[in-house]
Amino acid sequence: MINRKTNQIGFTLIEVVVSIGIISVIAGAVFGVYALIINQVTLYRDKTTVSYLAGQYMEIARNLPYSKIGTMSGNPNGSLPDLPNARTLNFGGNNYQVYYAVSYIDDPADGTILLGTDPAPTDYKQIKLYIKNLSTNTISNFLTNVSPKGLENMIAGGALNILVIDSVGQPVQGATIHIVNSQTNPSFNITRTSDSNGNWIEVGLPESVNGYEISVTKSGYSSDQTYPITEQNPNPIKTHATILVGQVTQISFSIDLLSNLNFSILDQNCQGKSGIEIGVKGSKIIGTSPDVYKLDNTYHSNSSGHISFPNIEWDIYTPTVVSSNYMIYGSFPIQQVSLLPNTSQNFNVIIGPSTSHSLLVIVKDSSTGGAIQGVNVNLQSSLLNYNSTKITGGSIWGQQSWQGGSGEEEFLDPTKYYQDDGNIDISEIPSGVRLIKLNNDYVSSGNLTSSAFDTGTDQTNYTTLTWQPTSQDSATQLKFQIATNNDNETWVFTGPDGSENTFYEVPGTTIHSSNNGNRYVRYKAFLSTSNVSKTPVLTSINVNYISGCYTPGQVIFPGLQTSNDYVIDVSMNGYITQTISGNTIDGYALAEISLVAGEN
Numbered sequence: 001m002i003n004r005k006t007n008q009i010g011f012t013l014i015e016v017v018v019s020i021g022i023i024s025v026i027a028g029a030v031f032g033v034y035a036l037i038i039n040q041v042t043l044y045r046d047k048t049t050v051s052y053l054a055g056q057y058m059e060i061a062r063n064l065p066y067s068k069i070g071t072m073s074g075n076p077n078g079s080l081p082d083l084p085n086a087r088t089l090n091f092g093g094n095n096y097q098v099y100y101a102v103s104y105i106d107d108p109a110d111g112t113i114l115l116g117t118d119p120a121p122t123d124y125k126q127i128k129l130y131i132k133n134l135s136t137n138t139i140s141n142f143l144t145n146v147s148p149k150g151l152e153n154m155i156a157g158g159a160l161n162i163l164v165i166d167s168v169g170q171p172v173q174g175a176t177i178h179i180v181n182s183q184t185n186p187s188f189n190i191t192r193t194s195d196s197n198g199n200w201i202e203v204g205l206p207e208s209v210n211g212y213e214i215s216v217t218k219s220g221y222s223s224d225q226t227y228p229i230t231e232q233n234p235n236p237i238k239t240h241a242t243i244l245v246g247q248v249t250q251i252s253f254s255i256d257l258l259s260n261l262n263f264s265i266l267d268q269n270c271q272g273k274s275g276i277e278i279g280v281k282g283s284k285i286i287g288t289s290p291d292v293y294k295l296d297n298t299y300h301s302n303s304s305g306h307i308s309f310p311n312i313e314w315d316i317y318t319p320t321v322v323s324s325n326y327m328i329y330g331s332f333p334i335q336q337v338s339l340l341p342n343t344s345q346n347f348n349v350i351i352g353p354s355t356s357h358s359l360l361v362i363v364k365d366s367s368t369g370g371a372i373q374g375v376n377v378n379l380q381s382s383l384l385n386y387n388s389t390k391i392t393g394g395s396i397w398g399q400q401s402w403q404g405g406s407g408e409e410e411f412l413d414p415t416k417y418y419q420d421d422g423n424i425d426i427s428e429i430p431s432g433v434r435l436i437k438l439n440n441d442y443v444s445s446g447n448l449t450s451s452a453f454d455t456g457t458d459q460t461n462y463t464t465l466t467w468q469p470t471s472q473d474s475a476t477q478l479k480f481q482i483a484t485n486n487d488n489e490t491w492v493f494t495g496p497d498g499s500e501n502t503f504y505e506v507p508g509t510t511i512h513s514s515n516n517g518n519r520y521v522r523y524k525a526f527l528s529t530s531n532v533s534k535t536p537v538l539t540s541i542n543v544n545y546i547s548g549c550y551t552p553g554q555v556i557f558p559g560l561q562t563s564n565d566y567v568i569d570v571s572m573n574g575y576i577t578q579t580i581s582g583n584t585i586d587g588y589a590l591a592e593i594s595l596v597a598g599e600n
Contacts, residue, residue, distance in 0.1 A: 046138075049092050050131050054142045057098055061127050066148045069125050070102050073189035075179075075205055076125065078102065084189050088134070097132040101191065104204040105145065106159070114161060114201070114248055121159060122204040124148065158243040160202040163252040164194040164216055167314050167341050171198025172255060175218040183211040205243045212241035216253040222313030224253035233287035256314055257342035263299075263307040263319060264348045268329060270459045270549040272305020273351060277322040280307070282315040298322050314341040319349050326351040327358065327588055329558070330551025334362060334371055350549045357560040359589045363392050363553045363570055366594040371553025374464065374544070375595070378569040379557050386566075390555040391463075391544050397453045397521065398542040402426040402433055411451035418522070420448040433525060433538040441532035448525045455547045458486050458519045462511040465523070467541040470507045475531035478538055479503035482511055484518035493524045508573075511543075521545070562586045570595060 061069060061080060070078025072085045081087045086099040106114075106121035124147040132139045164175040177200050179190040184206050192200045194216075205212070215225040227236035241249050265276045282295035295315070299307045318336040321328055329352040337347045363375045373393040380387045390396060397411075403426055404415030423446025425436040435442040465480060472478050481493035481503055495502030498512040503526065515521070521543060527536045566583040568591060575595040583591070 045092065046094070046133060046136075049094065050096075050133070050140045053091065053096065053098065053131055054129060054140070057100075057131075058127070058129050058142055058144060061100065061129070062144070062146065066125070066146065069127065069146055071100050073187060074102055075188050075190055075202060076102060076104060076122075077186045077188075082189070083130075083191055086132075095134040097130075097134055099130050101128040101130070102126070103192065103202065106201060106203050114159070122157075157204045157206055158245055159248045160205055160212065160214075160241060160243060161248050161250045162192075162194070162200045162202070162214065162216075163250070164198040164200075165252060165254055167254065167256040171196070172218065172221070173198060175216050175221070175253075175255060178215045178217070180213045181208055181211045184208055188212075207243055207245050209242045210240045212243060214241055214251065214253075216255055218255060221255045221257055224255050226251070227286055233292045235289050236287045236292075237285060258311040259314060259339050259341060260344040261309040261312050261317065261337065261339055262344075262346050263301070263309075264346060265301040265305045265307065266348055266350050266549050268350060268352050268456070268547065268549065270350075270457065272301070272303075273326075274301055274303045274305055276301045276305070276326060276351065278307060278349065279320040279322050280309075281318050281320070283318075284315050312339070314339050317347070319347070321349075321351055321354075325354055327354040327558075328360070329556045330360070330549070330554040332550050332552060334553060348549055350551055352556070352558065355558045355560070357562050357585050357587060357589075359557040359560060359566070359568075359585050359591060361392075361555050361557070361568065361570075362590070362592045364592065364594050366596045372572065372575070372595060373552060375553070375570055375572040375575075377555045378567075378571075380567045380569070381561075381563050381565055383563050383565050384561050386560070388557060390557070392553045392555050393463075393546060393551060395455075395547050396542050396544055397455075398540060399450065400540040401431050402448070403431055408451045411453040416451060418449045418451045421446055424448050424527070431539070433527065435527050435529060435535040442529055442535045444530075444532070445526070445528040447527065450523045450525075452488055452520050452522050453543070454488075455519055455521065455545060457547055458517055459547070459549075460519060460521075461513075461516045461546045462521065463544045463546060464508055465504050465511055465541075465543055466507045468507075468539045469537065472536045473531075473534050475534050476529045476536035477505075477527070478536040479505045479526045480541075481524045481526070482515055482521065482543070483524070484515040484521045486517075486519050488520045491522060493522075560585055568593070574599075 068078050070076035071080045071082035074082050080100040080102065082101060083099050086097045088095060088097050103126050104122040105124050105126050107123040124145055127144050127146060129142040130139055162177055164172040166172050173194060173196045175194040177192040177194060179188060181188040194200050213226055215223060217223045226238050226240045227233060228240055229236060241251055243249055263278065265273045265278060267273055277298055277300055279298045281293055284294040285291050286294050301307050316336055316338050328349060330350045332348045337345055339345055359379065361377050363372050364370060365372055375392040376389055377392060378389045399414060401415040402417050404413050406417055406419050408416035408418060423436050423443045425434045428434055433448055435446050481495055483491040483493040485491065494500055494512060496504055496509050496512055498514040523541060523543060525538055529535055562585060564584040566585050568580045568583055570593050571577040574597060576598045578593055578595060
């Protein structure tokens with residue numbers, strides 16, 4: 001038998017994969033270095049080209065007679081191309097745009113026109129040359145000053161002093177100032193930039209009455225401008241500027257960072273309403289007699305009930321309902337939104353069916369101006385036999401009579417209730433809930449469960465539980481529990497700590513938050529006595545809640561009749577009660593009432 005030994009020479013699969021990976025890394029690094037070199041070469045070549053072009057075109061400007069140095073639509077006027085008349089050329093395979101900006105400089109060395117110490121403020125000219133690479137949109141600029149030979153140029157004209165500030169009066173640097181005048185010959189179309197103090201001074205302008213149209217812009221900022229005298233705006237607050245010979249026209253413009261504003265048009269259950277026409281008006285006025293507002297338009301809510309204003313300027317915005325079938329039942333913030341620069345804010349407008357006559361009451365703290373929650377607002381009219389009480393920021397479910405008896409599941413008849421344990425008497429006068437008497441003695445305890453009340457939405461927050469009388473005989477006790485749910489079937493009664501072991505024993509106690517987010521509510525009253533000759537008494541009870549959307553400090557009284565004898569009574573613990581008599585309600589009425597802290 002012959003043994004043969006074979007030597008195999010080659011690479012395994014793993015070695016091949018590793019080798020390819022190493023080669024790929026090396027190749028990638030080499031390619032990256034190559035790309036960087038190419039990019040740097042291209043950048044260097046572009047800089048070289050731009051420098052060459054700058055030398056050529058700056059020399060063209062310097063070789064002009066001093067009186068001819070100016071731009072085609074600028075001040076001073078001349079033959080050099082400016083931005084509206086930019087020159088496009090191809091050089092080295094790239095397209096470039098070339099244009100100039102020329103301005104007079106009022107050198108303070110011999111006084112200034114602003115101080116009234118220089119009658120000839122056009123001391124010399126400043127030339128700015130711009131070269132833009134149209135492929136990369138890179139702009140390079142170059143600057144030089146050119147002085148006249150001999151005496152300074154005695155050009156007759158006036159000056160325009162422009163100040164650009166933000167919403168709090170601080171200077172805005174780098175704002176673009178566009179000055180246009182088509183009434184002069186030659187016409188002007190000038191673009192300038194505000195300095196670090198927000199200023200630009202344009203001197204040597206020819207005389208023109210209301211001829212200089214000025215607008216100020218900056219990327220990411222709002223804009224401001226002058227306005228023409230028109231039939232729609234006969235008295236602009238900031239008219240197109242007037243320039244008179246030897247005088248300085250001073251004008252300021254206010255711009256600031258843009259903001260975002262979103263209106264949500266909601267029904268009383270906090271659901272978005274689509275297709276609602278809303279008027280939105282700002283507070284900034286651009287004309288008077290009559291007032292002309294910078295923003296005063298109508299808009300329609302989208303399918304989600306939203307009206308969005310991206311990139312809107314700071315202002316105070318007030319909404320109104322234009323759609324005739326609806327009216328405002330409340331809003332958050334109240335009535336209007338004060339939008340600050342560089343912010344985003346939501347504004348909820350709660351609407352409901354329109355009625356011929358209604359009253360929206362807004363209650364605020366007199367010292368802070370803030371909305372007050374939980375204020376009792378009573379509206380009465382003796383002529384119409386009308387009497388209604390509501391709580392700011394919410395609603396009330398109340399009951400003052402139980403004489404209709406038990407057996408009512410749903411709260412439809414306000415004199416009925418669901419059930420009691422047989423130890424309750426509701427027949428005595430005056431009306432109320434008492435313990436029953438057996439053999440001339442009151443039983444020791446009893447309880448009553450109310451009918452189920454439907455708030456209309458699971459977007460309900462329960463606030464406070466109040467009842468009358470607020471105090472009982474020391475031998476008796478009156479206490480309550482609350483139950484809420486969304487199925488109108490599962491009733492678990494709890495007290496102020498959210499458990500079944502505690503009870504509401506002090507009127508005005510806050511209802512535990514575990515009840516929030518539920519549509520249906522019931523109360524259960526517990527009466528007891530330690531003296532058989534005495535009984536606790538319940539004459540009225542109120543469950544206070546916020547149903548649907550939050551309307552701080554506000555209550556709406558819809559469906560009223562017109563009258564001039566309405567009395568508004570506003571009261572809350574810790575504040576002095578306000579009673580306002582002789583109110584006329586005719587149409588959609590609004591009453592804003594300030595409460596002063598103190599005791600009655």
